[in-house]
Amino acid sequence: MENEITLPESEFFAENTKITIIPNFKHAGFQILSGFYGPLRPSVAIEVPLWLGVFLKRQQKCRIIPPAWMDLQVLKDKFEEERKKEEFSELDFYYMEVSSLLLAHAKEDIPNHVLICRLIQDLQDLRTSKIRNSLQKITVENLYANFKDIASIELQAIRRLLPATYDSIDYMRKTENND
Amino acid sequence: MIKGSYWDIDDILAEEEPVMIETTKEIKGAGFLYPQGTDLDLKKSSRFSIPLWLGISMARRDLAKIEVPKFFSDSYRNTLKADPKIISLKERTNYFFEVGIKLSDSLDGAELVKLLYKVFLARFIHLFNEITHNSDPKIIKKLTELELELYEKGMRAVRELYDWKERKFDIIRTGQSVAKNTKRFKLK
Known part of the structure; x- marks a missing residue:
């Protein structure tokens, strides 16, 4: 039971995504497990893992450039697309984790961060209701539900539930065929 | 989820469900199965309730018929x-x-x-x-x-x-079962 991925763990995975920062200090570079990042020069943009960016940001040593999808207009378009489409629209797999980390630690680097925060929340609600809707359509004859482009945060809601349910149904079906 | 394995506790408990059976034969020496029965043998077509696991194995040997539960x-x-x-x-x-x-x-x-x-x-x-x-x-x-x-x-x-x-996950909390136990200790 306990070896399932929890949300803090998936947040940990999300911290490995790359993000662009603009440092305001000089450094030869960081040699870490995922590779070498450097050299850092003031006002020269460089790509580092998210956790390193947040770590530096907390010490006021850099400015974070939010990812391209974390823009008000882009998110508004995504939201419209999401509303029209029946399936999930394409989004960063860790969109919720990355955005919540950035909104918590680098608010001042994100233009319109209040609106963006609200939009992402709305987006997540919308996507969660999509899971519900597609489960609504499942029948015994057609146990298939399309969860393409599902993101980590939505996966969380069904990660434990759906496999157990499908296993139980499978078990019942097997006894039916045995007769 | 249904595991159906021999060691699954839910599987064992499910087999405790009482079912009504009707014997189709006389069973020698099984009179003790009949509630309040004093006879040594179990008579043909006696109706009584027994646990599911026993009912199934009796039905499999054509000793009894299981009645459809309500x-x-x-x-x-x-x-x-x-x-x-x-x-x-x-x-x-x-x-x-x-x-x-x-x-x-x-x-x-x-x-x-x-x-x-x-x-x-x-x-x-x-x-x-x-x-x-x-x-x-x-x-x-x-x-x-x-x-x-x-x-x-x-x-x-x-x-x-x-x-x-709410960012509450890094707080280590007492497990549910442990929390219940400590309460009982305090009462003593």
Whole structure:
């Protein structure tokens, strides 16, 4: 039971995504497990893992450039697309984790961060209701539900539930065929 | 989830469900099975209730016939087909689905199982709705043991999401079972 991925763990995975920062200090570079990042020069943009960016940001040593999808207009378009489409629209797999980390630690680097925060929340609600809707359509004859482009945060809601349910149904079906 | 394994505790408990049987033969030396019976032998066509596991193995040896339990009778099946969501299966038996599967060999087999997983799926979809909408916790009164397990899994995911959003996850908390125990120690 306990070896399932929890949300803090998936947040940990999300911290490995790359993000662009603009440092305001000089450094030869960081040699870490995922590779070498450097050299850092003031006002020269460089790509580092998210956790390193947040770590530096907390010490006021850099400015974070939010990812391209974390823009008000882009998110508004995504939201419209999401509303029209029946399936999930394409989004960063860790969109919720990355955005919540950035909104918590680098608010001042994100233009319109209040609106963006609200939009992402709305987006997540919308996507969660999509899971519900597609489960609504499942029948015994057609146990298939399309969860393409599902993101980590939505996966969380069904990660434990759906496999157990499908296993139980499978078990019942097997006894039916045995007769 | 149904494991159906020999060591599964739910599987064992499901087999405790009482069923009515009617013996088809005289069974020598089995008089003790009959409630308040003093005879040494079990007479032919005596009706009484025994645990499911014994009933099944007696039926398999053609010693007895299992009667269809009330919750698998035709009229109840019709009720189930009409609206599986609102029925309290727990009222009937805690192990509705498991008992159904185990009985399917002795009853009408495939048809019963088909009904079972149809009911299970319909109830699951309803359950999932309830979980994601954070609605009435009274729903658990209607759930069988199998569904309750799913409900708890779902609720844990909901709680986890909430905790994560509130950033409460890095606090180490006492496990539920331990918390209950300490309370009892204090009372002493």
